Amino acid sequence: MKINRNYLNLKDSYLFATISKKVREYRAAYPERKVISLGIGDVTRPLPKVCVDAMQKASGEMGTMETFHGYGDYEGCDFMRNAIADYYAKKGVTLEDREIFISDGAKSDVGNFLDIFDTDNTVLVPDPVYPVYVDTNTMAGRKVLFLDGNQENNFLPMPDKSIKADIIYLCSPNNPTGSVYTRDQLKAWVDYANEMEAVILFDAAYEAFVRDSSLPTSILQIEGANTCAIEISSLSKTAGFTGTRCGYTVVPAGLVRDGQLLRDLWYRRQSTKYNGTPYIIQRGAEAVFSAEGYNQAMENIDYYMENAKLISKTLDELGIWYVGGENSPYIWLKCPNNLSSWEFFDLLLNRANVVGTPGSGFGKMGEGFFRLTAFGEREDIKIAMESLKALLK
């Protein structure tokens, strides 16, 4: 019996473990100080009430013979796929029913989608990057190339025709940087992918944070995307579903590679290795897309974005370079005084009692940068910003 030895090539990430350890030690040393975390990528506000109501009703249905639901469709319930189709229609994107797959979250689909691709493909990911894009390909033994994000390109790297890539990851609004590609920039990526006969895996998990209506919220809004792009999204950040688990993936019906419809291959994958998203959860997710549900979800996002504004304003006052925070819950800043990411982490924790995430944990281009998140409570954000100002002014 041989194990998949590609797993041995995975780099262990000590990022969040190291952060936890440092914070634990600091709290033990200074129990009287309040440490505020602007480091987490998890939501803090509760689910919209209509989602709760829908899930309670659906749970009740499971308790009587007449309304009980057994196995559902692998690709999700009709009502939920219709809700997604309607949501995309409002974005100006027409989807066919069979292009939509409901999942238990974007992370599962980001990882599992690779199953339908040969291991002998070259992968292109931006740096800094959400580690899952790299790790899932390392597990399959694929070659991974990096494209540098930096201050010059606002952490929005553009295609380089001298690089031949087969699988391209784009995340916009970006995790960890919070930067957002414009329509023109995404068009350049779509043209590059079509020319290379590559596939773009587009992670739209933060699309609901886009406030600037000139910015795209879906790559499928870009001409030509339906022959090169798969869009993977989630309700985790849109409506607080991080612990409730529901996402969706759109595979355009016209997307053919190597003579095969990717949509059919993905259906084959899901029907063989997945048994559908829980009925109860899909009912809760459907409610997000009702007028009332979406308003409630947007109220939470407005709350986070007000937090983001407080952070941005402070950084402006301090003259610190950053991207993000306008159409994303993430703010990606340059560490002041040319500190390294971990040096700034230590300074912030020890002198301002604020926790953030060292940029170097997201790739080599993240060194010297730092991520703050707008999830959390308003009063905490205010206190943290006052401490930051006192420290750096």
Place this chain on the structure above:
Amino acid sequence: MKINRNYLNLKDSYLFATISKKVREYRAAYPERKVISLGIGDVTRPLPKVCVDAMQKASGEMGTMETFHGYGDYEGCDFMRNAIADYYAKKGVTLEDREIFISDGAKSDVGNFLDIFDTDNTVLVPDPVYPVYVDTNTMAGRKVLFLDGNQENNFLPMPDKSIKADIIYLCSPNNPTGSVYTRDQLKAWVDYANEMEAVILFDAAYEAFVRDSSLPTSILQIEGANTCAIEISSLSKTAGFTGTRCGYTVVPAGLVRDGQLLRDLWYRRQSTKYNGTPYIIQRGAEAVFSAEGYNQAMENIDYYMENAKLISKTLDELGIWYVGGENSPYIWLKCPNNLSSWEFFDLLLNRANVVGTPGSGFGKMGEGFFRLTAFGEREDIKIAMESLKALLK
């Protein structure tokens, strides 16, 4: 961009599609006749009330800030893993916390677990077989060997030391045959696997149907299993969770292959490609293992097993050979008069208005056999059995 061309080697299964088509056509031709299905593998009874209550309460928790749950642990909530540990303790199996992984169902884990194994392993599966075991390995390009189930071995094939295998699938109580390995038989498999340094993937999804206390309900009850076996199970059939989605996988802490702890590799896989089972669903699943929940679940199983008895009794009266039905919801019978599986299907549909599943759909050794299931309503089972008797007497 190259697709995973192993997918092109998958055999399309037209089994259930063909059944649906034939039934649809029959119903259109004879709209006045009531067709009874004993072909489905899905439960029909509702969830235990305590599960519904628990999920309604958990849904409510998601609606307020104080009780909201964001990202959970990849391996499942502590309360749910404790419930599984307690359940195994009652089976005489002591599990450590870190050996238990909560999932969204056995099918996902059966498919995803292969991720940690090299593609250059030889797979051994019994024939007839649950098609997912074969398809998931075909997708990865693994070589699959079959071990014949037949009347002589009661469809419980035993290890053959002349065959070298790395990954072995066992399902007991078996789908599709309903046969159950004894402790001695499982011991022979465990010894064989340890000797070969193979890994057994043990599918225990039907363990709750075992009524004979001398039969094992877990391979981990067998000495030596903790160095060769992974157990994958589910609440789908135990408590009607087919549409609610919760399962669990046990990876013994002492299971090492190729110098690696499989438990650690599986944790790496799950933490990279899975974000945990919904909190609400885990609360419902926890309730199954309360005294009240388990009693309610067992009442449903008793109901199905009473159905199974009616079917067995009829087959006994008709002198038809079969296995299963005593400790399993499945009854696997030899088609009378040496009919082929599909010939018997047609006869049963056209002359008795009863639908079952042709055994040939589960592998070449299934030809000439037929699967009936005990899921369904008592009155329907009675009518179906009367029709069967009238047809075959």
